[in-house]
Amino acid sequence: MAFLELNNVSKSFGGQRVLSDINLSIEEGEFVAIVGYSGQGKTTLINLIAGLIKPDKGEVSLEGKVVTGPGPDRGLVFQNYSLLPWLTVQENIALAVDQVFPGWTAEQRLAHIDKYVAMVKLSHAKDRLPKQLSGGMRQRVSVARTLAINPRILLLDEPLGALDALTRGTLQDEIANIWQTERKTVVLITNSVDEALLLADRIIPLTIGPGATLGESIPVTLARPRDRKGVNHDPEFKRLRALVTNQLLAFNANRKVSLSRKLIRPDLLPEDLEAPRVNRPPRRPGEEKNEVVVTS
Amino acid sequence: MKSFKIDWLILPLIGVACVLLTWTVSSATWAKDLPSPLKTWEASKPYIMEPFTKRGEMDQGILRFSWYSLVLVAQGYAIALIIGTPIGFFLGLSTTFTKTFDPIIQVLRPVSPLAWLPLGLVLFLGTGKDAGTYGALFTIAICSMWPTVLNTAVGVRAVPQDYLNVGKVLKLSRWKTLTKILIPATLPYMFTGFRLSLGIAWLVIVAAEMLTGRPGVGGFLWQEYNALIYEHIILSIITIGVIGFILDRLMSLVEARFKAIS
Ligand SMILES: Nc1ncnc2c1ncn2[C@@H]1O[C@H](COP(=O)(O)OP(=O)(O)OP(=O)(O)O)[C@@H](O)[C@H]1O
Ligand SMILES: [Mg+2]
Numbered sequence: 001m002a003f004l005e006l007n008n009v010s011k012s013f014g015g016q017r018v019l020s021d022i023n024l025s026i027e028e029g030e031f032v033a034i035v036g037y038s039g040q041g042k043t044t045l046i047n048l049i050a051g052l053i054k055p056d057k058g059e060v061s062l063e064g065k066v067v068t069g070p071g072p073d074r075g076l077v078f079q080n081y082s083l084l085p086w087l088t089v090q091e092n093i094a095l096a097v098d099q100v101f102p103g104w105t106a107e108q109r110l111a112h113i114d115k116y117v118a119m120v121k122l123s124h125a126k127d128r129l130p131k132q133l134s135g136g137m138r139q140r141v142s143v144a145r146t147l148a149i150n151p152r153i154l155l156l157d158e159p160l161g162a163l164d165a166l167t168r169g170t171l172q173d174e175i176a177n178i179w180q181t182e183r184k185t186v187v188l189i190t191n192s193v194d195e196a197l198l199l200a201d202r203i204i205p206l207t208i209g210p211g212a213t214l215g216e217s218i219p220v221t222l223a224r225p226r227d228r229k230g231v232n233h234d235p236e237f238k239r240l241r242a243l244v245t246n247q248l249l250a251f252n253a254n255r256k257v258s259l260s261r262k263l264i265r266p267d268l269l270p271e272d273l274e275a276p277r278v279n280r281p282p283r284r285p286g287e288e289k290n291e292v293v294v295t296s
Numbered sequence: 297m298k299s300f301k302i303d304w305l306i307l308p309l310i311g312v313a314c315v316l317l318t319w320t321v322s323s324a325t326w327a328k329d330l331p332s333p334l335k336t337w338e339a340s341k342p343y344i345m346e347p348f349t350k351r352g353e354m355d356q357g358i359l360r361f362s363w364y365s366l367v368l369v370a371q372g373y374a375i376a377l378i379i380g381t382p383i384g385f386f387l388g389l390s391t392t393f394t395k396t397f398d399p400i401i402q403v404l405r406p407v408s409p410l411a412w413l414p415l416g417l418v419l420f421l422g423t424g425k426d427a428g429t430y431g432a433l434f435t436i437a438i439c440s441m442w443p444t445v446l447n448t449a450v451g452v453r454a455v456p457q458d459y460l461n462v463g464k465v466l467k468l469s470r471w472k473t474l475t476k477i478l479i480p481a482t483l484p485y486m487f488t489g490f491r492l493s494l495g496i497a498w499l500v501i502v503a504a505e506m507l508t509g510r511p512g513v514g515g516f517l518w519q520e521y522n523a524l525i526y527e528h529i530i531l532s533i534i535t536i537g538v539i540g541f542i543l544d545r546l547m548s549l550v551e552a553r554f555k556a557i558s
Contacts, residue, residue, distance in 0.1 A: 052464060069464075070464040070465045070467070071465070071467055072466055074465070076461075078458060078462075082458040084462065095476060099467070099468060
């Protein structure tokens with residue numbers, strides 16, 4: 001029995017099948033990345049593992065025990081940070097630490113919180129409220145809060161999705177470093193193939209819904225630590241990137257009704273020659289049309 | 297800088313002048329019984345200049361009367377919040393509770409204080425207590441409770457699922473979820489309710505005092521009407537308005553503080 005197992009897990013929302021027949025097994029200490037398109041059920045999958053939602057069919061088990069609800073053994077870093085806005089950085093983490101380590105003395109807890117605040121390089125900002133932090137800083141608080149409860153498995157739901165490319169790179173390095181020291185089992189959800197290749201031991205693509213399921217896993221055997229700049233010239237990295245990208249593109253090509261695009265209709269009104277010549281700003285109502293394009 | 301002064305000083309003063317003018321003209325022409333601003337000022341002077349004196353039960357400085365009214369409002373308002381906030385939480389948390397009690401709340405909500413007061417008096421007449429006071433408290437509480445109830449319920453329903461998920465992942469107990477997540481997340485809405493409730497409580501006090509004859513601004517107003525001293529009616533109206541305005545401003549400040557955090 002693997003450390004984390006999902007057996008034939010399916011989930012629908014209101015008759016709409018989102019995930020079907022998900023099978024996944026992850027060993028202890030493994031870093032697995034799940035890559036997929038937006039809106040195909042990545043958050044749904046991680047919420048199933050976290051126990052926030054229940055599968056319609058199949059089961060999730062961690063260390064042999066069936067998951068029946070959420071718990072601090074599965075540390076979830078939410079896609080949208082989910083920091084409590086009325087608590088400072090320190091207090092947000094304290095809420096988690098106080099709950100999970102009730103037997104500790106106050107000093108022990110404070111020292112523990114400080115350690116994780118320092119790990120994500122936020123000691124200078126620990127008395128600030130979330131709204132006084134940048135997006136990248138908030139994300140680091142969210143990671144620190146989850147690491148501080150010492151979960152058995154770390155679930156990261158597009159943790160860097162909302163950040164700019166530069167910050168994203170820095171935080172990827174931080175996550176890689178933290179993983180090197182803590183050696184936790186990690187499930188990372190991402191929409192970036194490069195991010196998955198930099199961080200994971202194994203990449204699993206998520207197909208396209210309705211009824212998305214997991215594709216074939218692709219092991220990433222690149223040596224660690226992986227250097228973000230150097231890796232671009234590594235032939236193995238290039239090969240893997242092409243492999244994963246092609247798989248994802250293939251899912252997309254296979255679907256019948258594939259994408260909904262916003263098209264702009266040509267302006268067919270007779271032009272008023274008297275009107276002042278200006279760049280026409282907003283579009284007329286009705287000028288925009290949504291069209292579904294069939295690509296297969 | 298200049299336009300700033302115009303905005304908050306000159307323009308409001310022009311507004312006051314317009315009202316004073318209309319008032320003067322009215323009292324001189326079609327409303328002969330309406331005392332002019334000057335006469336009102338003359339007659340009100342003893343009440344304003346010695347605002348805290350007590351010459352007799354129904355002859356006291358205007359701020360002393362206001363103080364009595366404020367104390368009664370504070371008590372009724374406190375009852376309204378203590379009862380209204382938990383009801384709001386139950387409404388927000390439980391759809392069964394909402395389905396059970398929402399219709400009755402919607403029916404009771406628009407009932408005027410004037411309609412509740414007699415019932416309040418009747419309720420407490422038999423208890424041998426001071427029925428006037430208790431009836432007034434009952435009326436203030438039941439009339440001013442609704443904004444707190446409804447805003448709290450809306451606030452609880454608006455708590456983002458993400459915050460609740462944080463609590464679920466940590467396995468917070470029900471009590472901790474309430475105190476650490478639900479209440480802080482709802483506070484801005486609760487304070488909107490508290491502010492609106494205070495406004496209503498202050499409206500109700502006047503009606504309650506008029507009908508029970510308790511000393512206070514409302515009671516004073518009614519007594520002076522019966523005594524044909526119309527200047528004092530105007531004095532009372534202005535006092536009630538100014539105090540209501542100040543209360544609302546104070547609550548807005550508190551409310552803004554909570555809004556700023558979340
Ligand atoms: N609670 C819910 N009720 C109804 N439908 C839902 C619910 N949660 C998710 N869905 C639907 O399930 C599908 C997958 O949603 P999900 O949030 O898992 O996607 P995602 O892959 O995480 O997307 P993104 O990359 O944008 O975060 C979407 O079509 C969404 O509308
Ligand atoms: Mg998602």
